[in-house]
Amino acid sequence: MLYPENKEFQHLLDKVKNAIEQRLPVCLYRKPNQEKVKAVFQNSDQLLFTSDFENTGFVFAPFDLRDNAVLLRPDKILSATYLIPIEEKGASGLKLAETGKSIHLDLVEKGLKSIAKGDLEKVVLSRKIEIKHQISPENIVLRLLNAYPSAFCYLFFHPKIGLWCGASPETFLQVENDEVKTMSLAGTLPYQPNAHPEWGQKELDEQAMVTDFIKNRLLKEVDDLQVNGPESSKAGLLWHLKTELRAKLSLNSSLKDIVKSLHPTPAVCGLPFDESKKFILEHEGYNRAYYTGFLGELSMGESPDTSLYVNLRCMELTQNGASIYVGGGITADSNPEKEWEEIQNKSKTMLRLLQIPE
Numbered sequence: 001m002l003y004p005e006n007k008e009f010q011h012l013l014d015k016v017k018n019a020i021e022q023r024l025p026v027c028l029y030r031k032p033n034q035e036k037v038k039a040v041f042q043n044s045d046q047l048l049f050t051s052d053f054e055n056t057g058f059v060f061a062p063f064d065l066r067d068n069a070v071l072l073r074p075d076k077i078l079s080a081t082y083l084i085p086i087e088e089k090g091a092s093g094l095k096l097a098e099t100g101k102s103i104h105l106d107l108v109e110k111g112l113k114s115i116a117k118g119d120l121e122k123v124v125l126s127r128k129i130e131i132k133h134q135i136s137p138e139n140i141v142l143r144l145l146n147a148y149p150s151a152f153c154y155l156f157f158h159p160k161i162g163l164w165c166g167a168s169p170e171t172f173l174q175v176e177n178d179e180v181k182t183m184s185l186a187g188t189l190p191y192q193p194n195a196h197p198e199w200g201q202k203e204l205d206e207q208a209m210v211t212d213f214i215k216n217r218l219l220k221e222v223d224d225l226q227v228n229g230p231e232s233s234k235a236g237l238l239w240h241l242k243t244e245l246r247a248k249l250s251l252n253s254s255l256k257d258i259v260k261s262l263h264p265t266p267a268v269c270g271l272p273f274d275e276s277k278k279f280i281l282e283h284e285g286y287n288r289a290y291y292t293g294f295l296g297e298l299s300m301g302e303s304p305d306t307s308l309y310v311n312l313r314c315m316e317l318t319q320n321g322a323s324i325y326v327g328g329g330i331t332a333d334s335n336p337e338k339e340w341e342e343i344q345n346k347s348k349t350m351l352r353l354l355q356i357p358e
């Protein structure tokens with residue numbers, strides 16, 4: 001037993017473990033700053049999709065929406081309160097390998113050349129890191145819940161898709177009645193205890209580009225748009241610059257319209273939209289799959305509302321291993337070495353879950 005003090009939570013965790021063992025789709029998740037953990041179970045291994053986001057269920061959408069967004073049909077939903085134990089083990093002994101550095105530096109240089117030529121203004125470039133480990137999904141999910149109370153934490157399994165988990169710091173879209181909320185999250189610095197982040201022009205410009213894009217795209221779909229920020233926001237061992245946007249959904253707009261006009265935002269793709277996406281697909285050299293896609297409840301919450309998060313700080317769990325996905329925004333002011341350090345720091349968000357001894 002992993003959590004004997006809380007029978008309700010242990011029951012939920014056991015059910016999730018059973019579903020994975022029986023190869024049935026399931027997603028366990030906790031919204032930011034909440035004590036309630038939920039799990040959605042689908043009682044068949046059918047691969048279902050949503051294209052208009054009008055269904056009820058849990059959506060798991062890829063970076064490239066030409067591939068389908070997976071829908072978990074909520075045949076059963078369980079929830080339990082989970083209180084984080086006070087004695088939390090810190091991130092100890094993190095060893096960061098430099099493997100893949102030269103490949104990533106070359107990719108960043110290519111991005112910088114396209115920016116210098118005027119083809120791109122910004123492009124988010126990423127990589128996949130393969131790690132070996134022996135930790136069970138139940139232990140990983142506990143570590144995730146304990147380490148990142150202010151993130152959207154999840155463990156998603158579908159036998160035809162795979163096993164993914166993550167701690168996303170970024171809201172993609174929240175819709176409750178006609179109220180729409182989203183955020184622009186871009187600009188990163190390492191977190192230093194007792195010190196405030198000192199943002200440079202590169203991060204401020206990068207953040208402004210993302211905010212302007214979201215603002216301009218949203219203005220076509222919403223009324224009464226309000227923009228608050230940017231401000232510093234802590235995400236695990238990192239600081240980000242964050243701007244919050246809220247508005248009223250226009251009468252002739254739908255969730256599908258907003259999703260299609262925003263995803264993928266320049267926080268995970270780039271500017272101009274089409275050219276940066278093309279650059280990523282041509283040059284990154286691997287398939288992002290569900291990294292930098294989005295996931296969450298569709299018409300399924302208490303209200304019922306929709307709350308979607310960007311699939312960042314995530315990994316795919318495989319037999320005895322994991323693939324950690326990390327990326328960063330490249331602009332004209334980027335320094336390739338610093339960009340490498342930034343994604344190394346981002347990789348610690350998932351890496352620390354695999355390296356603390358059982």
Ligand SMILES: C=C(O[C@H]1C=CC=C(C(=O)O)[C@@H]1O)C(=O)O
Pocket residue numbers: 124126170185186187188240266267268312313325326327328329346
């Ligand atoms: C693409 C990622 O982060 C995005 C979100 C916040 C800050 C970012 C940045 O500063 O580059 C990225 O835009 C990632 O973590 O893999």
